[in-house]
Amino acid sequence: MELRQLETFLTIVKEGSFAKAAEKLEYAQSTITVHVQQLEAELGVKLFARQGKQMQLTEAGKVLWEQAAVLRQRAVALQQTMREIITGEAGQIRLGAIEPTASLRLAPLLITFSRTFPKLRLALEVGNAALVNPRVQAGELDFAISSPPEAQTGLTFEPLFFEDLRVLLPAHHSLVNKEPLEATDLKGQRILLTDRGCGYRAVIEKALLSLGINPFSGIEMGSIEILKHAVQGELGIALLPDIAVTPPPSQTVVRKLQGVDLRVPVGLVSPPEECHLGRPQQELLAFLRTHLQK
Incomplete structure (x- = not known):
C-alpha cells in the first residue's frame, strides 16, 4: 500500500468522483483508476460500487475510509522523520560517559546540543570504563567519552583531554603542609580507591606500584562523590580528578603530587x-570534538 494510493482514495471520497479527484490531484483519470485498482488488488476487496452515475463506498471502502486518514498522517509523519534523520535533525543517540566527565563537562554541552537539535532523542549512560566501553563494543551504545579501552576490544580511542589527578586530604592531615608533597610520602597512608574497572584507579595503581608503594587499603568506592565525603570524614586520602575537587570540599585540602605522572587520557x-x-x-x-578537545 503506497501513500499516493491512499491519497487518491481519500480524494475520490472527498470530491465525490474519479474525474474530480483527477482534477484535484492533477492526474490523468486513468492514473486515478490504476491507483484504485492497485489498492483493491493489494487489499483483496472492492472499495467502490457504482450506483447509477455515482460511486459509492462498499463496506470495505467505508472501513478503509475510517482508517485511511490516520494511516496517511502516520505515513507523512514517518517520511518527515526519515528526512530529519538524514539531515541530522532527528534520530536517537545512545552515549556513555565516565564521571566526573559526565556531570561536569558533558552535561552542559548536551544541554546546548539538545537545544540546537530539539527533535533528537538522547540517552546518556554513566558508569566506569569497564561498563561503558564493552557496551560500545556490543553495539548497545553508539560511542562513549571514557578512558582508553582495552586493546583486545578492537575499539578506537581518540584522546580529547587529560584528567589530572590530585591528592584530596582531610584538613588536619599530617601531609597538608608537606612541601613538596612527593609520591613516596603516600607510603603507609590509607588510600581510598575507586572501584575496579575505573580508568583513574588503573593509572593510580600503575604509578604507585612502580614506585614500590602499595595503594591497596581494602577500601574502594564506586562513586567519586562518596570518596570525597569519606575524605571529609577522615577515613583516608584519595587521588581524584582535579575538576572534581576544585574548589575543595569543606574540611579538605587539595595538593598536587610531585614525582609521578597522574594524568588520565x-x-x-x-x-x-x-x-x-x-x-x-x-x-x-x-x-564534542570542538568543545572538549584540548
Whole structure:
C-alpha cells in the first residue's frame, strides 16, 4: 500500500468522483483508476460500487475510509522523520560517559546540543570504563567519552583531554603542609580507591606500584562523590580528578603530587568503523570534538 494510493482514495471520497479527484490531484483519470485498482488488488476487496452515475463506498471502502486518514498522517509523519534523520535533525543517540566527565563537562554541552537539535532523542549512560566501553563494543551504545579501552576490544580511542589527578586530604592531615608533597610520602597512608574497572584507579595503581608503594587499603568506592565525603570524614586520602575537587570540599585540602605522572587520557571511544554511525551521531561527535578537545 503506497501513500499516493491512499491519497487518491481519500480524494475520490472527498470530491465525490474519479474525474474530480483527477482534477484535484492533477492526474490523468486513468492514473486515478490504476491507483484504485492497485489498492483493491493489494487489499483483496472492492472499495467502490457504482450506483447509477455515482460511486459509492462498499463496506470495505467505508472501513478503509475510517482508517485511511490516520494511516496517511502516520505515513507523512514517518517520511518527515526519515528526512530529519538524514539531515541530522532527528534520530536517537545512545552515549556513555565516565564521571566526573559526565556531570561536569558533558552535561552542559548536551544541554546546548539538545537545544540546537530539539527533535533528537538522547540517552546518556554513566558508569566506569569497564561498563561503558564493552557496551560500545556490543553495539548497545553508539560511542562513549571514557578512558582508553582495552586493546583486545578492537575499539578506537581518540584522546580529547587529560584528567589530572590530585591528592584530596582531610584538613588536619599530617601531609597538608608537606612541601613538596612527593609520591613516596603516600607510603603507609590509607588510600581510598575507586572501584575496579575505573580508568583513574588503573593509572593510580600503575604509578604507585612502580614506585614500590602499595595503594591497596581494602577500601574502594564506586562513586567519586562518596570518596570525597569519606575524605571529609577522615577515613583516608584519595587521588581524584582535579575538576572534581576544585574548589575543595569543606574540611579538605587539595595538593598536587610531585614525582609521578597522574594524568588520565579521556576521549572518544567508538566502533572501528565510525562511518557507520548515522548523521545525528556524527553531528554530536563533531560538537564534542570542538568543545572538549584540548
